[in-house]
Amino acid sequence: ETGVTQSPTHLIKTRGQQVTLRCSSQSGHNTVSWYQQALGQGPQFIFQYYREEENGRGNFPPRFSGLQFPNYSSELNVNALELDDSALYLCASSPRTGVNTEAFFGQGTRLTVV
Amino acid sequence: AQSVTQLDSHVSVSEGTPVLLRCNYSSSYSPSLFWYVQHPNKGLQLLLKYTSAATLVKGINGFEAEFKKSETSFHLTKPSAHMSDAAEYFCVVSDNTGGFKTIFGAGTRLFVKA
Numbered sequence: 253e254t255g256v257t258q259s260p261t262h263l264i265k266t267r268g269q270q271v272t273l274r275c276s277s278q279s280g281h282n283t284v285s286w287y288q289q290a291l292g293q294g295p296q297f298i299f300q301y302y303r304e305e306e307n308g309r310g311n312f313p314p315r316f317s318g319l320q321f322p323n324y325s326s327e328l329n330v331n332a333l334e335l336d337d338s339a340l341y342l343c344a345s346s347p348r349t350g351v352n353t354e355a356f357f358g359q360g361t362r363l364t365v366v
Numbered sequence: 367a368q369s370v371t372q373l374d375s376h377v378s379v380s381e382g383t384p385v386l387l388r389c390n391y392s393s394s395y396s397p398s399l400f401w402y403v404q405h406p407n408k409g410l411q412l413l414l415k416y417t418s419a420a421t422l423v424k425g426i427n428g429f430e431a432e433f434k435k436s437e438t439s440f441h442l443t444k445p446s447a448h449m450s451d452a453a454e455y456f457c458v459v460s461d462n463t464g465g466f467k468t469i470f471g472a473g474t475r476l477f478v479k480a
Contacts, residue, residue, distance in 0.1 A: 256409070285468070294456050294470035295410070308466025342410070351398040351460040351468075352417040357410040 256345050256358035264364045265333050273328045273361045277345030284326040285355060286318060287342040295342055301326055302349040330363075338365045368393050370459050372471035380479045385444040387474045389457030392438060399440045400458040401431055404473075410456070416440060427451070452478045 257276045265271050277284050283302045287295035297310035301320035315331040324345070330337060340362050344355035373388040391397060401413040414425025421433045431442045440457060454475050460468040 287470075294473045296470070297468045300466045302466075308462075310467060344410075349466060351462050351466070352415065354400075354412045354415065355410075355468075357402075359407075359409045 256343055256356050258341075258343050258358040258361050260361060261359070262362045262364075264366060267333055267335060267365055269333050270329065270331045271333060271363060273330075273341050273343075273363070275326045275328070275343030275345075275358060277324045277326065277343075278356050281345035281347050281356070282324050283346040283349045283353070284320055284324065285344045285346070286326070286328045287344065288312075288337075289340040289342055289360070291339070298328070300349065307349060333365045335365050338363060368397075368459050368461060368467065368469050370457050370469050370471040372455075372457050372474050374474050375472065376475045376477065378477040378479065379447045381449055382446050385442070385447045385451065385476065387442040387455050387457075387476065389440045389442065389471060390438055391440060391457070391459045393459055393461060395461055395463060398460045399431075399433065400460070401425065401429070401440075401442050402456045402458060402470075404454040404456065406453075413442070413455075447476075447478045449478050449480065452476055 259274045285300040286298040289295040300308040304320045317329045320326045340360040342360045344357045346353045369392040371390045399416040402410045404410045414423045416423050416433045424430045429444045454473045457471040
């Protein structure tokens, strides 16, 4: 069974640029969530996708957007990058949506905005 | 509105002594509560979850947590710490009000002394 994989592992971008982060969910999982974890803080929920539809969103501006594909893999897109977007971005997949469901996390993409 | 407060940013114990990591939550509805652990350079892993079936929840690696509604607490305990328990621990609350949302606490760093 393959776990959650994220790419790239590290990325450096310039302020104002756009970035796309990718996530392959664990086999059999149809739900993907994205989180932003700044240094020394807990992860903050960005949004969740279930069967290619967004079904929950945290307090992030519209320049944070996402996609989920028919194979349940997912992308996180961030436009007009700001210095404060520098963080570890975590993807988590689940076998179903719902508040009781465990999330399986990838190791993250470390984004640095300069 | 949901919130999670982890009362200690750092906890230090000696190997073989009990561990107590404290978490208080606020939720408008019956919450789903989780504890996750994050080891350095590893992905977040679920320790245990509360989903209203039983107030005392047993997790992996000897950890357990007790849900106390009157105190709005969900403290994590382990009778005897092991060196391998040194990590960051996160208390998490989820609900489906207005769409799926999940909130992580700021985390508690556990240090285990030999």
